[in-house]
Amino acid sequence: MLIRASTRLMQSKKRENMSNKNVVEIQNLLKQFPVGGGFFTALKDVNLQFKTGEFSGLVGPSGSGKTTLLNQIGGLDSPTEGSVNVLNMDLVNASHNQRADLRKTKMGFIFQSYNLLPVYTVFENVELPLILNKIESKKRKELVEQAVEWVGLTDKLESRPSQLSGGECQRTAIARAIVHKPALVLADEPTANLDAKNSHQIMKILVNLNQELDTSFIFATHDEKIMEYLKRIIHLDDGQVTQDDIIEKPKMSL
Amino acid sequence: MFKFVLNGILRDRSRSLFPIIIVSLIVALVVFYKGFLVGAMGNMFKDSAVITSGHVKVMTTAYKEERQMLPNDLALLEVDHLIADLSQSHPDHFWSPRISFAGLLDLPDENGETKSQGPVFTTGIDFLSENSRQAELWELDTRIVSGREIRHFNESLVSAKLAEQLGLSLGDAVTFVGTTMDNAFTTFNFIVVGTFDLKMGPVDKQMMLADIQGARMALNMENAAAEIFGFKHDMFYDDKNSQVLRNQFNKMHSDTSDIFRPTMMALRDQNQMGTMVDLADVATIIILGIFILIAMIVLWNMGIMSGLRRYGEMGIRLAMGETKGQVYRSLILESVIIGTIGTFIGTAIGIPLTWYVQEYGIDYSSAFENLSNNTMMMTTVFYAKITPDLFFIGIVPGVVATVLGTMLAGRAIYKREMAQLFKELEN
Ligand SMILES: Nc1ncnc2c1ncn2[C@@H]1O[C@H](COP(=O)(O)OP(=O)(O)O)[C@@H](O)[C@H]1O
Numbered sequence: 001m002l003i004r005a006s007t008r009l010m011q012s013k014k015r016e017n018m019s020n021k022n023v024v025e026i027q028n029l030l031k032q033f034p035v036g037g038g039f040f041t042a043l044k045d046v047n048l049q050f051k052t053g054e055f056s057g058l059v060g061p062s063g064s065g066k067t068t069l070l071n072q073i074g075g076l077d078s079p080t081e082g083s084v085n086v087l088n089m090d091l092v093n094a095s096h097n098q099r100a101d102l103r104k105t106k107m108g109f110i111f112q113s114y115n116l117l118p119v120y121t122v123f124e125n126v127e128l129p130l131i132l133n134k135i136e137s138k139k140r141k142e143l144v145e146q147a148v149e150w151v152g153l154t155d156k157l158e159s160r161p162s163q164l165s166g167g168e169c170q171r172t173a174i175a176r177a178i179v180h181k182p183a184l185v186l187a188d189e190p191t192a193n194l195d196a197k198n199s200h201q202i203m204k205i206l207v208n209l210n211q212e213l214d215t216s217f218i219f220a221t222h223d224e225k226i227m228e229y230l231k232r233i234i235h236l237d238d239g240q241v242t243q244d245d246i247i248e249k250p251k252m253s254l
Numbered sequence: 255m256f257k258f259v260l261n262g263i264l265r266d267r268s269r270s271l272f273p274i275i276i277v278s279l280i281v282a283l284v285v286f287y288k289g290f291l292v293g294a295m296g297n298m299f300k301d302s303a304v305i306t307s308g309h310v311k312v313m314t315t316a317y318k319e320e321r322q323m324l325p326n327d328l329a330l331l332e333v334d335h336l337i338a339d340l341s342q343s344h345p346d347h348f349w350s351p352r353i354s355f356a357g358l359l360d361l362p363d364e365n366g367e368t369k370s371q372g373p374v375f376t377t378g379i380d381f382l383s384e385n386s387r388q389a390e391l392w393e394l395d396t397r398i399v400s401g402r403e404i405r406h407f408n409e410s411l412v413s414a415k416l417a418e419q420l421g422l423s424l425g426d427a428v429t430f431v432g433t434t435m436d437n438a439f440t441t442f443n444f445i446v447v448g449t450f451d452l453k454m455g456p457v458d459k460q461m462m463l464a465d466i467q468g469a470r471m472a473l474n475m476e477n478a479a480a481e482i483f484g485f486k487h488d489m490f491y492d493d494k495n496s497q498v499l500r501n502q503f504n505k506m507h508s509d510t511s512d513i514f515r516p517t518m519m520a521l522r523d524q525n526q527m528g529t530m531v532d533l534a535d536v537a538t539i540i541i542l543g544i545f546i547l548i549a550m551i552v553l554w555n556m557g558i559m560s561g562l563r564r565y566g567e568m569g570i571r572l573a574m575g576e577t578k579g580q581v582y583r584s585l586i587l588e589s590v591i592i593g594t595i596g597t598f599i600g601t602a603i604g605i606p607l608t609w610y611v612q613e614y615g616i617d618y619s620s621a622f623e624n625l626s627n628n629t630m631m632m633t634t635v636f637y638a639k640i641t642p643d644l645f646f647i648g649i650v651p652g653v654v655a656t657v658l659g660t661m662l663a664g665r666a667i668y669k670r671e672m673a674q675l676f677k678e679l680e681n
């Protein structure tokens with residue numbers, strides 16, 4: 001499949017995201033969950049920086065804290081100790097509404113189970129972030145069509161999620177995550193429910209978007225196929241970072 | 255955003271159709287139930303109104319003071335004129351004169367000697383004038399045990415108990431012995447054309463019903479009456495309405511200290527009926543309150559269930575940057591839309607249903623057949639009543655309860671950590 005993007009629009013977006021600042025800065029992060037009478041430590045001593053445009057992944061066995069860390073970055077949960085800075089916002093001291101606003105304007109989320117809204121069409125699902133961002137309807141249509149074209153679903157605009165295959169659902173979810181051209185996309189096990197062919201297709205789309213839009217991606221995964229595309233692999237074990245590798249030449253690329 | 259929410263409601267049947275059906279049903283039930291209760295309570299007073307109190311009644315102030323003694327010497331005069339006045343100024347009521355009097359009833363043998371004799375309590379009622387509804391109101395067709403209704407001013411109906419006591423048979427001429435309005439001795443012959451049973455226990459033990467004209471002749475009370483009963487045309491006792499009428503009337507006639515000036519009493523002013531009326535009101539409110547409470551619990555649960563089902567949607571919307579408040583408000587907006595539609599439909603079902611039972615009643619007579627022996631009078635047909643508030647009462651369970659239920663159910667959004675919503679969304 002050929003994935004093309006309208007380059008001029010993207011270049012302006014590119015400059016905007018191209019500050020030398022880190023998109024994410026995490027310092028001395030500790031996250032504990034109350035369990036029974038005591039605490040369970042899900043993350044400990046986490047110190048990480050992510051630069052603009054990175055295509056990185058949190059890798060580790062199930063239960064190692066990948067989702068917990070993504071939730072911290074997404075401002076969906078607050079740390080027990082330490083600081084989390086995302087896109088120049090100190091999440092620890094930000095209000096619920098400020099964090100929501102940051103997610104709305106500058107972040108996108110992709111989940112393992114797609115989480116499309118079942119009663120809405122592909123078009124409407126992808127349109128929702130733009131409605132929340134109060135973009136007027138003509139502009140919305142334009143942006144939705146563009147995003148849907150990137151993921152190759154132009155012929156499915158009016159379909160409902162129940163009429164789509166798993167791969168098509170995840171591509172819709174990707175279009176929804178990137179339609180407002182966020183600076184940072186968080187993807188939690190995006191290929192876990194997909195077969196190899198669809199997984200590779202999804203990853204190729206995401207690599208392309210990373211290059212065209214200069215959007216930063218952080219994955220959480222234990223899928224070998226995803227790792228082949230990553231340019232940075234951060235190993236988590238028992239809530240701690242055990243290894244942090246830059247991959248100069250990923251095995252798979254465009 | 256409104257369009258987005260509306261689309262969701264319209265397309266997701268489990269979000270719209272099912273809740274709207276439930277809300278409509280509950281609203282229809284509440285509307286009907288309220289109409290039925292109010293109607294049943296109002297009708298509860300029908301027998302009292304017909305037999306002893308009217309919805310309101312007019313008498314002289316002096317008569318009122320001593321009314322236990324049936325002081326007919328204090329009766330109203332020029333009654334035709336008074337009734338014409340009342341009919342004109344209160345066209346929502348119809349007015350009917352009454353004379354109650356006590357005396358002796360004497361049954362002579364063929365020689366004119368007393369065969370049997372006993373005390374009698376007679377009520378003179380306007381059965382015979384054109385458009386009189388008294389025979390209908392007294393339900394004579396079901397209460398007459400033998401014989402027929404009164405067709406002539408000197409005919410009378412005697413209670414079955416009194417007839418048995420005196421050994422009366424149909425066609426007998428009986429002599430009433432008593433005093434006239436001017437406290438003179440009088441006798442008057444009535445022909446017994448029927449016997450009746452009020453089915454209210456011993457109250458009719460010594461009772462005779464006569465036509466008002468006969469009573470007037472017996473007591474020398476031409477164009478006089480002890481009392482003028484007023485009834486609302488629909489025979490539904492409306493306590494507030496009657497009190498207003500009574501107050502207006504009494505205020506209008508308060509400018510003299512004439513002891514013969516007319517005064518009005520409402521049903522509630524007589525024989526402790528006020529307590530009954532208040533009790534009935536309280537009972538209606540309590541029963542309806544419990545009913546609405548149950549409705550609210552059902553709707554609340556429905557809110558929780560549909561909320562649970564949609565944690566996934568809430569989670570993703572939070573991730574997309576809606577605040578908890580926005581998600582919560584859109585849920586409330588949905589419940590307002592559903593509650594409003596349900597209230598409309600429910601009211602549109604409940605009102606005609608109530609109207610039907612208002613016009614035709616529900617007949618319980620077969621259910622009560624074994625219960626009601628001859629000594630007990632029970633109303634066996636229940637009528638509902640459409641009151642103006644019936645058009646709005648549905649809002650309480652329909653909109654208020656639905657929205658309240660959703661608000662309570664939706665609090666889960668606030669209580670839960672956002673990450674927790676995602677956990678539930680992964681499953
Ligand atoms: N809300 C929570 N309460 C208690 N324990 C939790 C909670 N969320 C996660 N955990 C625990 O934290 C650990 C890390 O979970 P998670 O980040 O989901 O792992 P991963 O995504 O790497 O599989 C797990 O042992 C999990 O049971």
Ligand SMILES: [Mg+2]
Pocket residue numbers: 066067068188220
């Ligand atoms: Mg996980």
